[in-house]
Amino acid sequence: MKETTTAPGWLLVQRVAAIAILLGLWSLLIASGTMPSMLPGVIQIFSGIGEALTSSIFWAALSRTLLTALAGWAIASIIGVLFGLIIGSIKFLDRSTSILIDFGRSFPVLALMPVVIMLLGSNARMEIVVVSLSCLWPVLVQTIYGARRQEAAVADTVAVFKIPALLRFRRVLLPSALPFVATGVRISASIALLVAVGVEVISQAPGIGRQITLMQQAQRWDLAFAYLIFTGLVGWCLAVALQQVENRLLIWKRQEND
Amino acid sequence: MTSTTSILATRRGTVRKARPRSGDSFGRSLLRATWLIVVVLVAWWFLSANSTNFFIPSLEQILTTLGRDLANGVIVAGAIYSLTNLFVGLLIAAALGIILGLLLGELGWLRRIVDPIIHFFRSVPQAALVPMIIGVFGMGQGPKMGTIAFACMWPILLNTIDGVLGVEPTIRKFSKVYRIPRSLHFRKVVLPAALPQIVAGIRVALPIGITVMVVSEMFASIEGLGFYILNSSATFKVPETWAGALLVGVIGYVISLLFVLAERRLLRWYHASGSQ
Numbered sequence: 001m002k003e004t005t006t007a008p009g010w011l012l013v014q015r016v017a018a019i020a021i022l023l024g025l026w027s028l029l030i031a032s033g034t035m036p037s038m039l040p041g042v043i044q045i046f047s048g049i050g051e052a053l054t055s056s057i058f059w060a061a062l063s064r065t066l067l068t069a070l071a072g073w074a075i076a077s078i079i080g081v082l083f084g085l086i087i088g089s090i091k092f093l094d095r096s097t098s099i100l101i102d103f104g105r106s107f108p109v110l111a112l113m114p115v116v117i118m119l120l121g122s123n124a125r126m127e128i129v130v131v132s133l134s135c136l137w138p139v140l141v142q143t144i145y146g147a148r149r150q151e152a153a154v155a156d157t158v159a160v161f162k163i164p165a166l167l168r169f170r171r172v173l174l175p176s177a178l179p180f181v182a183t184g185v186r187i188s189a190s191i192a193l194l195v196a197v198g199v200e201v202i203s204q205a206p207g208i209g210r211q212i213t214l215m216q217q218a219q220r221w222d223l224a225f226a227y228l229i230f231t232g233l234v235g236w237c238l239a240v241a242l243q244q245v246e247n248r249l250l251i252w253k254r255q256e257n258d
Numbered sequence: 259m260t261s262t263t264s265i266l267a268t269r270r271g272t273v274r275k276a277r278p279r280s281g282d283s284f285g286r287s288l289l290r291a292t293w294l295i296v297v298v299l300v301a302w303w304f305l306s307a308n309s310t311n312f313f314i315p316s317l318e319q320i321l322t323t324l325g326r327d328l329a330n331g332v333i334v335a336g337a338i339y340s341l342t343n344l345f346v347g348l349l350i351a352a353a354l355g356i357i358l359g360l361l362l363g364e365l366g367w368l369r370r371i372v373d374p375i376i377h378f379f380r381s382v383p384q385a386a387l388v389p390m391i392i393g394v395f396g397m398g399q400g401p402k403m404g405t406i407a408f409a410c411m412w413p414i415l416l417n418t419i420d421g422v423l424g425v426e427p428t429i430r431k432f433s434k435v436y437r438i439p440r441s442l443h444f445r446k447v448v449l450p451a452a453l454p455q456i457v458a459g460i461r462v463a464l465p466i467g468i469t470v471m472v473v474s475e476m477f478a479s480i481e482g483l484g485f486y487i488l489n490s491s492a493t494f495k496v497p498e499t500w501a502g503a504l505l506v507g508v509i510g511y512v513i514s515l516l517f518v519l520a521e522r523r524l525l526r527w528y529h530a531s532g533s534q
Contacts, residue, residue, distance in 0.1 A: 014371045022375065038394045095287070096294045103507070106514040108469040110385065111484070111506040113476075114491035114499050118313045190381070198385025198469070202476050213389045221394070228386050235381035 040222040048226030058211065058227065062234070065196050065207035068124055072131025073192035077185050080136050084143025084181070085173055094144065101144075105137040110198055122204045127196060134195040135188035142184025146177030179250050186242045193235050315497040324501035333486060333505065340482040341509075343399060344471045347406025351463060355411045356456055359418020360448060369419065376415065384409035384466060385473045392478045402474040409470045410463035417459025421452025454528050457521050464517060468510045483509075 023042045030041045040048065052058040087093045109130055120126040154176070158168055200209025208231055215224035299317070306316040327333045362369040387405055395401040425448060433447045475484025483506055490498035522529065 011370060015374055018371045018375060036394050092290070095290050099291055100294055100298070102514070103511045106465055106468075106510040107507040108465060108472055108510050110469050110476075111472040111487060112503045114487050115503050118491060118496065118499065194383045194385065197383035198473060201385050201389060202473060209383070209386055212386050216389050216393045224390060224393075228382060228390060231386065232378055232382035235383065236378050239377070239381060 038219075038221050040225055044222040045225050045229065048220075048222035049230060052223060052226045052230060058208075061206065061208045061211045062231075064124075065193070065200065065209065065231075066234075068127045068205075068207065069131055069192040069196040072128045072196065073135050073189055075128065076132040076135035076188060076192075077139050079132070080139025080184065080188075081143050081181055084140045084184075085147045085169065085177060087140075088144035088147025088177070089150075089173055094148065101137070101140060105141060109134040109195070110202065113199065113202055117203055124205065126203070127199045127205045127207070130199050131192050131195050135192050138188045138191065139181070139184040142180045142187075143177055146180030147173055150176065182246045182250055186239075186246050189242055190235060190239050193231075193238060197231060313496055315500060319497045320500045320504065323497040324505060327498065327501065333483070333502075336481060336483045336486045337505075337509065339399075340471055340475060340484065343402045343406060343474070343482070344467050347403040347471070348410055348460070348463065348467050350403065350407035351410035351467070352414055352460055354407070355414030355459065355463075356418050359415045359456070360422055360444060360452070362415075363419045363422025363452070364444075364448065376412065380412035380416065384470050388470065388474045388477045392474065397478045402471070402479075405474055406467050406470045410467045413462040413466065414456065414459040417455045417462070418452055421455025421459075422448055424455065425451040454525055457525060461514070461517060461521070464514060465510065468506070468513070472506060 027042050029035055030039060087097055112133070113130060116126050116130055120129060150173075154172060158172055163172070196207065197209035197212075199205055200207040201213055204210065208227060212224050212227045212231075215221075215227065303317045306314060307318065309316055324333075362372065384405075387408065391401050391405045391408075395404070429447060429451065433443050438447065471482075472484040472487070475482035476488045477484075479485045483502060487499055487502035487506070490496075490502060
């Protein structure tokens, strides 16, 4: 397996060709008539995307979804990092909470939706709660893991110099856990968007997920698919951007590892 | 990007492995691990006992309802329906993900070309697929399994690719030097070496599958656990709604526990070699 260095231009051409082949296959599938007639063709989806990009409803829905996702993600990140650092650095808490955290992590939060809707109603607040409940676990688990790994020399130094707890927290614990925290925070960003859309699909909360079901109920399949695909693109860009940020922020860590 | 899921998954694996096993007795460590659960449950029991809020039933009421519906078979029938969908979906996802992952892992040029496509599909919101697939293909069991399979396939695929890329170059050269036949090379060299990563990918896919399972039944179904929860809440049977949600959580936890046990057996050689 030697890494052949293809020219970036040629690779781009190949990638575009691959996407074209995929779209071609889709068209063929539609043309063959074996698929249900609701499934829109490639041209319809593209004109749907065009229509979506020029409609204010679409942008309003998308920004609502992004804002709720962002709010839930921020809350989850703050709570997750705080609790994670505390739990991870105290052995007793670490062992006591492990089953509870395992349980929470494997809990499909969207199943809890009807309960949350009963308690909070079908609104943005409910959506933020569900999003942050889902985003909390990756951050918490990663932070705990990061806080656990304390190098013996560092721990000794801290003890010998009697570093105050608050300073230790800020200057020792946080930096050493940071690479793990970053991974958790990044993963939960993708989760935030996915869950926000999911919440809107099931509940009546406004946003892009709601628009997708509305379009589908109105038999506008082209628009529904256009929204879905565009949301996927947004999520993809978000993931790529966050990866870049993480790589840049933690460049010291990477160098250290090499 | 490719390593997102695998990093999380493998680190989770290490988290579990790294738990210190000190010399104290089994009883004490069991106590230490479980006391908080007991406290939470007891607190919930007593705090909710005199609840006057219609939407917050007492834990006693929730558990009685759960017991009643478990006994009269309402939930069991739903659970069987749901779990069948989940397992068939996961099976399809694992088969496709592993086969494609092995192929893409070996064929570097193809992987580089389709890489953006894979990451795009992974970013499509799984829950939003539910209305589309069910709307187009109908309410039956097949479309639900298909949705679960589609959502679960990508983490397995990405992790398999990572696993294949992580195969020791020396081992690869050996296989080449001895002209190990292609199929044997896949089955006996690449697959076992990538197995820890593949298993980690399936573990990431598991909660995704459970979520999609519930959502697909909440969206359009007259059967299953998701339907039980949604139907209860729509008819204002509040304790049933809580009971259903709680049960799905417990099922999710039990499945992931069983999976970890199965993983330990399957990868015993791997963990053994790691601890040396």
